[in-house]
Amino acid sequence: MRTQPVILAIDAFLEHVHSTYPGVRVFHEDRADIPHGAEVWQTASPTRPPIDLVVTLGGDGTILHASSLFSSGAVPPVLSFSLGTLGFLLPFHIDDFARALASVFSGKATILNRMRLACTFYNAHGGKKAQGNDWQVMNEVALHRGSSAHLNTIDIFVDGQHLTEAVSDGLILSTPTGSTAYSLSAGGPIVHPSLSALVLTPICPRSLSFRPLVFPSGSTVRLRVSERSRASAGVSMDGRTGVGISMDGDGNGVLGPGESVVVQASPFPVPCVNRSSIVDEDNVSEPMLDGLASGEGWKGDLGSGDGFTEGARPGKEDDWVRDINNLLQYNATFRSKALLRHSRT
Amino acid sequence: MRTQPVILAIDAFLEHVHSTYPGVRVFHEDRADIPHGAEVWQTASPTRPPIDLVVTLGGDGTILHASSLFSSGAVPPVLSFSLGTLGFLLPFHIDDFARALASVFSGKATILNRMRLACTFYNAHGGKKAQGNDWQVMNEVALHRGSSAHLNTIDIFVDGQHLTEAVSDGLILSTPTGSTAYSLSAGGPIVHPSLSALVLTPICPRSLSFRPLVFPSGSTVRLRVSERSRASAGVSMDGRTGVGISMDGDGNGVLGPGESVVVQASPFPVPCVNRSSIVDEDNVSEPMLDGLASGEGWKGDLGSGDGFTEGARPGKEDDWVRDINNLLQYNATFRSKALLRHSRT
Amino acid sequence: MRTQPVILAIDAFLEHVHSTYPGVRVFHEDRADIPHGAEVWQTASPTRPPIDLVVTLGGDGTILHASSLFSSGAVPPVLSFSLGTLGFLLPFHIDDFARALASVFSGKATILNRMRLACTFYNAHGGKKAQGNDWQVMNEVALHRGSSAHLNTIDIFVDGQHLTEAVSDGLILSTPTGSTAYSLSAGGPIVHPSLSALVLTPICPRSLSFRPLVFPSGSTVRLRVSERSRASAGVSMDGRTGVGISMDGDGNGVLGPGESVVVQASPFPVPCVNRSSIVDEDNVSEPMLDGLASGEGWKGDLGSGDGFTEGARPGKEDDWVRDINNLLQYNATFRSKALLRHSRT
Amino acid sequence: MRTQPVILAIDAFLEHVHSTYPGVRVFHEDRADIPHGAEVWQTASPTRPPIDLVVTLGGDGTILHASSLFSSGAVPPVLSFSLGTLGFLLPFHIDDFARALASVFSGKATILNRMRLACTFYNAHGGKKAQGNDWQVMNEVALHRGSSAHLNTIDIFVDGQHLTEAVSDGLILSTPTGSTAYSLSAGGPIVHPSLSALVLTPICPRSLSFRPLVFPSGSTVRLRVSERSRASAGVSMDGRTGVGISMDGDGNGVLGPGESVVVQASPFPVPCVNRSSIVDEDNVSEPMLDGLASGEGWKGDLGSGDGFTEGARPGKEDDWVRDINNLLQYNATFRSKALLRHSRT
Ligand SMILES: NC(=O)C1=CN([C@@H]2O[C@H](COP(=O)(O)OP(=O)(O)OC[C@H]3O[C@@H](n4cnc5c(N)ncnc54)[C@H](O)[C@@H]3O)[C@@H](O)[C@H]2O)C=CC1
Ligand SMILES: NC(=O)C1=CN([C@@H]2O[C@H](COP(=O)(O)OP(=O)(O)OC[C@H]3O[C@@H](n4cnc5c(N)ncnc54)[C@H](O)[C@@H]3O)[C@@H](O)[C@H]2O)C=CC1
Ligand SMILES: NC(=O)C1=CN([C@@H]2O[C@H](COP(=O)(O)OP(=O)(O)OC[C@H]3O[C@@H](n4cnc5c(N)ncnc54)[C@H](O)[C@@H]3O)[C@@H](O)[C@H]2O)C=CC1
Ligand SMILES: NC(=O)C1=CN([C@@H]2O[C@H](COP(=O)(O)OP(=O)(O)OC[C@H]3O[C@@H](n4cnc5c(N)ncnc54)[C@H](O)[C@@H]3O)[C@@H](O)[C@H]2O)C=CC1
Structure with a gap:
């Protein structure tokens, strides 16, 4: 069961996609509460349509789940948004979906091929x-x-x-x-x-x-x-x-x-869109749909006109290094703010 | 060399002691910058006067240093204040010195005998x-x-x-x-x-x-x-x-x-005043100087009219358990606020 | 199902007890294959006879099991023998049972009260x-x-x-x-x-x-x-x-x-007979049955004429320190014999 | 100062080299006790002769030392023998030098390029x-x-x-x-x-x-x-x-x-001869000096007629996996033989 904020986020996301990228079809894993604007995708069907881009909304577990849906072959690039419950594999916050999609559709996104x-x-x-x-x-x-x-x-x-x-x-x-x-x-x-x-x-x-x-x-x-x-x-x-x-x-x-x-x-890694590949919306002149959303599905290789570049370290920074620093709180020593507050009690 | 804030803190502390507890003599370890209102205490002298209470201002290292000054016998109770650079052995913030001293002089303080x-x-x-x-x-x-x-x-x-x-x-x-x-x-x-x-x-x-x-x-x-x-x-x-x-x-x-x-x-532990033994100033009717500040120095035993009670867990709570929780940040998992902020970049 | 060597070991043990300590009754936990010379002990019965000494044969698990049989009160002293499958809680090898029993019955054994x-x-x-x-x-x-x-x-x-x-x-x-x-x-x-x-x-x-x-x-x-x-x-x-x-x-x-x-x-530790309390059989003049095997069961205290002395470090050595050294193989570095052999291959 | 056994081992080694591989020159790091049959090699000299094969006798430290002698460029293949004091980087025991050399000179040896x-x-x-x-x-x-x-x-x-x-x-x-x-x-x-x-x-x-x-x-x-x-x-x-x-x-x-x-x-790894590349002397028809000992020194590449093949896992086994098992004694649990012996004391 989805909570109201999640339902609203999904609706906003779908509306944005349809209005901004008119030709694009959106599929949703088969379940009871398919949102409006998405077609059903039968995960187990041999004739399920090919997919160009996977979008996940939720925790780390949603990416793991997406990976499991492509357990016998190539996985399309995955663009992952957190909905508040944050995780280590989630580069983007849901509030940034417009900028993130713009990057991807304009061919500016880079991916990290995560080995399986x-x-x-x-x-x-x-x-x-x-x-x-x-x-x-x-x-x-x-x-x-x-x-x-x-x-x-x-x-x-x-x-x-x-x-x-x-x-x-x-x-x-x-x-x-x-x-x-x-x-x-x-x-x-x-x-x-x-x-x-x-x-x-x-x-x-x-x-x-x-x-x-x-x-x-x-x-x-x-x-x-x-x-x-x-x-x-x-x-x-x-x-x-x-x-x-x-x-x-x-x-x-x-x-x-x-x-x-x-x-x-595995010969089939999971191509994950890097956070650092996100660009300012202003810099994106117009959506480039050529590569992505070709309707032919992801072939599993880069540089084939799909609009992605491989790179764990695109440009100047490595998301992962920054995440490790933030998430594992290496810098946390005993001289924390918490203590400062606490010792005043 | 002491910074200006430290000098001011020491002065405020000394003034408070002399005005509130008139009979009390304050000694200071021998060094160049003995503050006004304190007498010199020759740490190496065999005739150094006996001490009833040690007060430290600074980091964990100051308590370790105080301990080292009594390396051949009993250590008087130690009341430790942090000056911003906080540490694990420092129960009190310097801003709380009035309340802390009131607790100690009124005989309401409890101590934790830290083994050496x-x-x-x-x-x-x-x-x-x-x-x-x-x-x-x-x-x-x-x-x-x-x-x-x-x-x-x-x-x-x-x-x-x-x-x-x-x-x-x-x-x-x-x-x-x-x-x-x-x-x-x-x-x-x-x-x-x-x-x-x-x-x-x-x-x-x-x-x-x-x-x-x-x-x-x-x-x-x-x-x-x-x-x-x-x-x-x-x-x-x-x-x-x-x-x-x-x-x-x-x-x-x-x-x-x-x-x-x-x-x-060692037969000579370090008696440390517990944070949880601090009391509201309002509840302290009048300073009780009988036990403490007798001028005879600490004998190393409790309940001898020195005004202290032993107890790692005085009253309802154990400082240490709370410190461990706060300082080591056990609760820190990957779902930190840091991440929330960070992922929006 | 017991293997043949185990059955033989139990028989030898029982025969030795009956011939050397004639008045002693031996009970066995209730199960299908009670050996000859042992009476059934209904572990769950409220009227089960009191026990003066527990003997275990097997791995560490047998002592844990013995402990579980006395989960609501005092545990009698436990004398534990390994049957080849060795363990950390097993001070004695089954081949040494005569010497071990002699020590216990002569009141020379010391025990380590293992906290529960x-x-x-x-x-x-x-x-x-x-x-x-x-x-x-x-x-x-x-x-x-x-x-x-x-x-x-x-x-x-x-x-x-x-x-x-x-x-x-x-x-x-x-x-x-x-x-x-x-x-x-x-x-x-x-x-x-x-x-x-x-x-x-x-x-x-x-x-x-x-x-x-x-x-x-x-x-x-x-x-x-x-x-x-x-x-x-x-x-x-x-x-x-x-x-x-x-x-x-x-x-x-x-x-x-x-x-x-x-x-x-728990107020009820498990009193375990120390290995180092074993004595040379020659030194044991005659079995002393006064303390032990009184037929009144273990009262849970020492020095009550039960023939045991408490002591983790009886005499000159501490079994545990030696065990830690041996069992955890602290001394094992890379320069092992194994390597010497191996490198010649 | 070398001990007598070490001196004897070196002499035996040198004699074997000279009698079995007559054209080969042997150099020795410059120090007081250059053994008979070896020429001095000035490690710091810019005109030091090129080297085709490094042989070390001693502990792990000798390989580290050999590596340090080639700290500004390519390192020749290293064949390492232990002299009793064994180590993790030492594939061969000194007693096996004849077989090991035969493998190397016959071009049957494989190497592991150890990154620097x-x-x-x-x-x-x-x-x-x-x-x-x-x-x-x-x-x-x-x-x-x-x-x-x-x-x-x-x-x-x-x-x-x-x-x-x-x-x-x-x-x-x-x-x-x-x-x-x-x-x-x-x-x-x-x-x-x-x-x-x-x-x-x-x-x-x-x-x-x-x-x-x-x-x-x-x-x-x-x-x-x-x-x-x-x-x-x-x-x-x-x-x-x-x-x-x-x-x-x-x-x-x-x-x-x-x-x-x-x-x-570093662009210059240390090529180490694998233990598993050692062959039975009987299988080596005649020493092949073509590739190795060309007198031109190691160029840092494989397959250039130097007589070496790269391979961490030559043939059926990986030395390293076996070493890890042996050296780190993964299998050592509490049920060790040591205990068996010990518990009988
Ligand atoms: N004791 C532990 O740490 C255990 C961890 N797990 C992990 O949980 C994963 C399944 O995740 P969920 O379906 O979300 O289950 P879940 O809801 O039980 O969450 C597991 C936790 O692991 C985090 N996580 C998952 N993948 C991660 C990664 N690659 N890097 C950093 N953190 C990651 C999640 O954010 C979550 O905090 C498993 O693949 C396994 O790695 C599973 C069982 C026990
Ligand atoms: N790698 C390490 O962790 C090292 C730790 N130390 C520790 O530093 C102590 C000396 O402290 P300072 O004179 O302040 O030197 P310092 O200024 O080098 O600080 C050492 C750190 O340890 C903290 N610390 C000291 N005693 C502590 C305790 N009992 N519990 C938790 N944290 C404590 C201090 O607050 C400080 O953060 C030594 O007794 C030793 O325990 C010393 C060397 C290396
Ligand atoms: N991953 C692990 O290390 C696990 C350990 N255990 C341990 O196994 C115990 C039950 O033992 P068994 O009934 O014999 O089961 P078991 O036959 O599964 O053996 C467990 C192992 O632990 C050893 N062991 C038991 N108590 C020990 C002690 N106090 N000190 C050192 N080693 C000891 C035993 O000799 C045996 O090697 C549990 O109380 C638990 O401590 C249980 C589950 C997992
Ligand atoms: N606390 C420690 O473990 C320390 C280890 N070392 C290590 O010692 C090395 C220098 O070795 P030596 O000159 O022989 O000094 P050393 O004679 O002090 O021996 C150090 C030990 O490390 C072993 N060793 C060296 N390299 C190894 C490797 N790659 N894998 C497994 N074991 C290895 C040696 O066999 C020896 O047992 C350093 O490179 C460093 O890795 C150095 C200082 C402290």
Whole structure:
């Protein structure tokens, strides 16, 4: 259920699009409350129309959700707006939608290709566990003992070679994007999203020397629940667990002893529009619809006349560095204002 | 050199004391700029007059310094004011001095006895390295390789038993008070100051499994620089290093191979006036000078008519718990206001 | 199902007891395969006979289980033997049972009183959630999101004062004994078991500044699932989760929004026989049955003619310090034997 | 001073080289005890002869030292032998020198190009602090307060953008190779050496949320001692500190307020011979001297007839993954053999 402010924001957004960019069609994920001015987009339909630009409104979770809708192929560029509940992956505030859209439609926007991980699940006999395509995750795939009382035992293989047997609550295999999500809470490093790498972070390991590891993106990592593991491992992909994943017939999203997940860099990153690519509306002479909104959908490559330029660091600044500073509050020391106020009580 | 605001604050403070508590004598540590209204107190003199109450104005370091002036015996109660540069050990803002003094002189103040550690230094032959008394530290004693390029090797003994050989940048032996200082930066736990305990925290240890340890305050810990250590260990006590410590003839504050420091709970804690013991001035009928400011100096015990009550948790609240919440900003998550502002840029 | 070696070990043990200490009765927890020579002990029966000494054979979990059998009162002294699967709480190897028993029966054994935590569960309206007595845990009580996809939001109160709102996978409240169990894996400090303290360790917290905290054992800590927590919190006590706990009618061991657990030091520690109290059999002139095996059960106090002396550090050494060194392999650096072997391949 | 076993090992090595590979000239760094059969190599001479292959005997430090001898250009392939004191960068044991040399000379060896960092030092006015070329480090450049009592304040810029102001003992900028050295002790992640990346790890930071960061190797990182830093920052490069560095006239290797170091990926990595490229002597038909030992020195590129192939993962296995497993003893849990032995005492 959407709150009234959210409904109003969506309406304002749609009206602006239709009045400013008349030829553009807007689709909306299929659900009960499709707003006026948007057509239904059947996410599961093989004949769903191609998409040139994805717009998300909400928290970090909305981008993760958008990513999951394109889990078997290229993802169109994603323009993300926060609605107050702010997050780390959200470059724009909803109040700025006009300027942001102008940048995108005028071909001034730059994108950061956020790497994804492709996950394939295997049963104990080496056969694929799930029908169809691999799963693509934008943050991470995590194995966790869940509500089992006992620790997992998971064998880790890197490029076929045994790295270690991990006895722990679980393991996280994260992208650089996901390095500021669950992996960070579990003690992992913060990895710049323009680096191509895999981050392996243990969750509450028994072995005190098991530190987070960073592998080149060409690596193939297999996590196999040991035959002698006392607990199965629940699978979580970008925070979705349980039946939602339905990897196989039983559909419970759990790996039993001998079962494994194999993880590799995905060929399909998520192209995210950079905040720093936003331009002053005054500077945008007229909307350029040539590249974008061609109606042919995103092909997954840049410089093809789509009107985007790749660049984690467009022009003078790197959004991410500034975000890290702000969001993680590195500068916060004990000499905070809070204290000043407080000590007067 | 004191800044003008500091000089004014000191003057206002002294004037208030003399006008409100006429019989009270105020002493000042011997230095060039003794303020008007204060008598000189020769810190090193054996005949220095006894002190009933210590008042500090400045940062955390001023309390550590006050502690160091009473390193061979009981410390009088300490009432600490911040002058803007705030800190963790400073319950009161200078603007509140009238109320704070009223509480103390009316016998309404409660104190938290902050444990200290007694440190004795030994040479390689087991003889005492330093003349005179033990050193008492309020935060910690730290051994560190300093500017040596090489790691230290230090043998740790607990109650005479070998715990481990540590190869690291150094080791911190901290009080609960010091647990929020250097030890915290090095990865140690936060320990409530009303607990009696010793915290041993390694600084950048080679062994990944060397975690911080907490011992009962009855423990005796010996840190001995190994005979085969490639580096000597500089000694730092509450942040003072080098010649300032002059433990022996050479006075360089360094432990060579075979030399050691033995650390135990000190019999002389630092009694700190609690913030929560401050009362409304209206409720203080008249200054009670009986207990305090007797001119006989602090005897180191409570309930002897000195006008203090021990209590980490006086009345309804525990300053420390509130400070921890405020200062360490536990509640700071990614959804900060900073971000809200920032994303609008 | 017991393996053949375990069955043989139990038989040998029982035969030794009966032949060496003829008057002693041996009870066994009620289960299908009671060994010959042992009487059934109905753990849930109010008229179960009093016990003077508990003997456990197995892993750390067997001591935790023994503790849980005395969750509403005093625990008799516990003598623990490992059967190969070794653990941190197991001072004796099964092959040494004759010497160990001789020490205990001759009154030469010393014990370490391992603190427990008493846990009381409350519903959202402040009423007690569970009938009957409090739960006593020897390692820890942990709240965890379990298989929920979402983070918990838990409010922490110390002595009634709000410490912080924790957004995390969960929280651990541990004893010093439990500090080397789950809490250690989650990043907590190692606390000597003879210290009386509560350790609060967050599990994968979102806030990077939420460090482990150590409180005095007199503290009362309340963990309350926030009304706006997106996930309930599964309760785990000494590693037992779910229906095993049956805290209330639903018996699922889960705290919903508004529900809480209040934790305090328990008046009933677990008295564990120290390894270092083992003596050479030759030195034991004759079994002294006076104190122990009186048939009246353990009263929970020492020095009452029960034949035990309290002491974490009996005589010259502290088992725990030695264990920490061995078990955590502090000395393990990169220059290990493993490497020596390995590099020759 | 070399010990007798070391002298014997060197002699045996040299004799083997001369008898098996007659045309090869062997040079030795200039020092008092040049062994028989080696010519002097003046490290500082501009006319020093070109080198095709570097052989090191000793600890990890010998490779770091070899790297420092080629700090202004390409480094020849490095073949490293341990002499008992083993290390992480040492693939071969001295006893295996015949097989290792055979592999290298037969062109069967593969190499891992270990990235280096180029460091340039600037004074407070933006001018270069040091004459001549940049410094190249293989592990890390570290800034540290050294023996100063006070914390450093260092401003960090990434690609010109301010990341944060760090108040800490110091900062480490490490290569993936160095990620298992000082950075690891300070809490950094373990990074596979075939990844190109910069690792920034704070040393005992005051801010609890300052976590290790990983940047793409294209990043330029500037560390500038803040004007208001209470302490200068000693510079340490691959563990060498102080006068050894002589960055400028004063030659003390210290950065004062306003001074900075700028760090980037170096164009000159260190090509290290992989352990897994060692072959059975039987399989080596005859020494192939064509590529190697051409007498023209290493040009810094592969596949130029030098007889080397690049490859972190030659054939079936990745030395590094196996080393991580062995050296860091990931598998070490509490159920160690050590305990088994120990508990019988
Ligand atoms: N203990 C922890 O820290 C846990 C974290 N998560 C994370 O939550 C993610 C799912 O997110 P939601 O659907 O929004 O679930 P959610 O509503 O439970 O929120 C999780 C939190 O993570 C933040 N977040 C998500 N992706 C992030 C990123 N790449 N960088 C920084 N912060 C990020 C969100 O803003 C939110 O604060 C998972 O992919 C996982 O990374 C999931 C479980 C436990
Ligand atoms: N890397 C680090 O975190 C280092 C910390 N220190 C700490 O500095 C202390 C000396 O303090 P100053 O003379 O003020 O030197 P300083 O002026 O260098 O300040 C050190 C910082 O530590 C804070 N601090 C001091 N005691 C504290 C406590 N008990 N709890 C929380 N914060 C505390 C101060 O407010 C200040 O922010 C030493 O006892 C040591 O604990 C010293 C060296 C390195
Ligand atoms: N990620 C983790 O580290 C987790 C740890 N646990 C721990 O397992 C305990 C239950 O133990 P078991 O019934 O044996 O379950 P278990 O068979 O799953 O074993 C847990 C491991 O913890 C060890 N352990 C238990 N108590 C210990 C202590 N006080 N100090 C050092 N090691 C200890 C055991 O020897 C065993 O290796 C719980 O109380 C909890 O502390 C439970 C879940 C996750
Ligand atoms: N607290 C710490 O961990 C410190 C570490 N160091 C490290 O020592 C290095 C200099 O080494 P040495 O000249 O041998 O001095 P050293 O003889 O003082 O040895 C330092 C230790 O680090 C090991 N080491 C060196 N490089 C390594 C690598 N890349 N991966 C894993 N282990 C490694 C060495 O084998 C040795 O055990 C520096 O580059 C720095 O990384 C230096 C100072 C403090």
